[in-house]
Amino acid sequence: MFSEKNIPKLIILTPIFTIIILVIIILYSFIKTQKDYFQTESIQLEQDYIQKQKVVLQKEIEYIFNYIDYHKNLMLDNTKKNINIQMDAFTQLISKQKNNHQKYYEYVLQNANSNTDFIIYDISSEKLYKDPDVFFQKYQIDDIQTSLENQNQMFTLEDETNLYFYKYLKEEKIIVVLIKDIFYSLDDLKYSISRWVEYIRFGNNNYFWIHTNTNKLLAHPYRQEDINKDDTNLKDAKGTLFVQKFIKLAIKNHQGNFLEYFWPKPNQIESTQKLAFIKLYKEWNWIIGTGIYMDEIHQVISNKKKDLEKKIDTYIQNTIIIAFFLMVFISFLSIIISQQINNTFKRYQDKVHRKELKLKDLNQNLHVKIDLAIKEAKQKDRTMLRQSRLARMGEMLNMIAHQWRQPLSQLAGIMMEVETTIAFKKANDKFLLGATNDATKIIQFMSLTIEDFKNFFKPEKNKENFYVSKACKEAIGLIKESLINQHIVLNVEIIQDKQIKGYQREYSQVILNLLVNAKDALIMNHVKNANIILNIDIKDNISIVQVKDNAGGINKDHIESIFDPYFSTKKSQGTGLGLYMSKMIIETNMQGKLSVLNDEKGAVFTISI
Structure with missing residues (x-):
């Protein structure tokens, strides 16, 4: 298979098969990656959509809370305006009497009605003028007296149904208290809001309901016959006492809670899983809830998944088509390049054949050339060593010359001194012997110097x-x-x-x-x-x-x-x-x-x- 004859075929076919195998592997990995991506995105899509619906439920409940707060504050503001008018009329009546304390008790009784009472407190005598049936103690004024003297008048709400209006008359040195029972006004407001809540819808006909913290149903658009009934033992299709769970969770967490239970859709009998959000309106002890049926959520999620799957399938199909055309194009290009390589390979075969003939001829004389190269290398090494030695000899001679320069000068001085002494006929044996000894020492030093240099360069x-x-x-x-x-x-x-x-x-x-x-x-x-x-x-x-x-x-x-x-x-x-x-x-x-x-x-x- 791998003989020299088959090499041209291998050059052409190998790149094509390699490309096909690589394309198949890459496409398989790509499709698998896209499928994994679809699974991951499907899970994430489901989680995101459910979370989005939870946010919607929370916002809808907040809308109801804001509506209640708005109308409750509006009712209080209107009540305060009416109280203010009543207080002005009452204080004008008192001011005309100019501290006629005997009339205070009479005025208090005359101006009272079924939901309004007046109280007068004389600061000087610390005496209260009020209906004996009205429960009011002096300490209630003591707690606010300082603030009242600075502000002249103020409102307080106690027990959520009693609205107190205090007014300080500086000249008369009295404090007038008007007590307004807003129980019925508040009860009317609660009733109207309960009925309004039953008509509110959002999304796909989703609704709201209201329970008290004692499990009593206050509002439900599809259970009108059960309004004001006790739902303590009400169960869903799975036998869960879901109302009790609503109440417990809402009281435990004032931020609200999500809960799943099974309940029929409007005008249907079969129960369906439902996601509810319940939250406590603490001031009225109302548990307000709303929800969305899970099959509607799953239907939307299923549609989104189908859209996503369709996009991914289209993407995979387009990729496969592009990969196919690229494979065909690269295979065609590979054939052309392989033919060029094949032609080049044949030319190289011819060159190799010629080279082989030359190598055969060269091998016959190779040992001769190797011996010659070895001789040249050895000759080069000997030349380098000889040059190194010559260089060291030159350095040695130069240093010997420096070492001998002073001794030679001393010898020359001794010879001149001997010659001068002999010329003046003053030389004796002692002088000549001393000069000879000095010269001998210098010559010995020079000889030692030569010996040192000889030993220094000895291998x-x-x-x-x-x-x-x-x-x-x-x-x-x-x-x-x-x-x-x-x-x-x-x-x-x-x-x-x-x-x-x-x-x-x-x-x-x-x-x-x-x-x-x-x-x-x-x-x-x-x-x-x-x-x-x-x-x-x-x-x-x-x-x-x-x-x-x-x-x-x-x-x-x-x-x-x-x-x-x-x-x-x-x-x-x-x-x-x-x-x-x-x-x-x-x-x-x-x-x-x-x-x-x-x-x-x-x-x-x-x-x-």
Whole structure:
């Protein structure tokens, strides 16, 4: 199946089948997602609609409450106006008598009627003039006397049916009280509101009803024969004493409660589940309720679900049609592209065949070329090593020259002194012996210097433990005279020393190379007050040696290449192998790390082992 002959067919057919499978998988996932979405939205739609209907029921009950409050306040306002007229007439009658207290009792009895009583309180004598049958005590005036003297008149309502009107006559120093029994007015208002509630409708013929807190039915548009009857034992179709539940829930929660029960629709016999909202009108102890039948809610929800399902089905159908046309288009495009790929593949087959012939010929001579490449690599390594050695020899000769310059000057001085002494014939054995001893010491120093340089560059075969400070001092001893000659100050800071295992001479050579590079940078940049800092420390049990200078640092374009072979910033003077060999010694031979960065003054080379 996967032979070379079948590859063109696979190139054409594989994308088509892949596209078909992907389209089927995507469509299946899409349809499943839409179905899940429909289920989720259906549940949410049902919850939202039921909640919306609950809000409607609450608003309708609030409308009834507002209506009751409005007409109750209107009745009280009208009553107060009438009382005010009666009070004005009564006080004018009293004012004409000019403190004739004997007439007070007579006026009180004459102006009283079935629902109105007058009381006069004489502030000076603290005496009440009233009908003996009227229940009124002096403490009722004491409670409001201060406020009344400031306001002159005020109304109070007690027991919801007795409206008191107090008026203070300052000149007569009396308080007149008019008591109005509004029981019948209030009862008439309750009756008219009950009848009005029975005619109110909202929605699909939904209605209201009223019970007292003692389960007595006050208003119901479809139970007129049961008005003023006790509904304590009234049950719904499921046998629930729902009126008792209405009353208990309304009294328990004054914000209102929702309750479901089964009750027939108007002019029907069969009971249907109904969602009711009941709320207590506390001032009259009325439980006012309304509701909506659940089958109507479910019918609306069912219609909304059908609309939603229809939209989703239409969306799925359109998506399938679009997907089909896209599949056909992509398949056609895939065939065209596959043919182009097939043609390209054939061309590459021809090229590969030609390449294979070339490779066969190349393989026959491959071992010869590999041997030649290995020889060239070895020759390159030997050349690099030779150049490195030549560079180190040049540096060594330069440092020997600096080390010998002063001893040679001293020898020249001794020879001149001997020659002068002999010329003036003042030379004796003691003088000649002393001059010979001085010359011998200088020659021995020069010989030791040669020995130090020879040992310093002698290769080591075995690793040994050595202190970092000792290896650094060996390198410093070789370059010290050269630095002094160039007026460069070397500061050595040994914070913490550490014993490490490795090649001590190679480590010293790396330190020497870093010091030489720092010296060359300072000379090349003509730095005044040139100085080099060699810092020895330990961090996290790792030996840290830093060589810093104030030559201005390495160019940012060069710092990434500073350890590459044959890369040098010294123009014609450098070989470009010093830092490369130093990095190889530290990282390859001693498993450490050599790094560089610039600080605000110059370059900072760090050796971590």
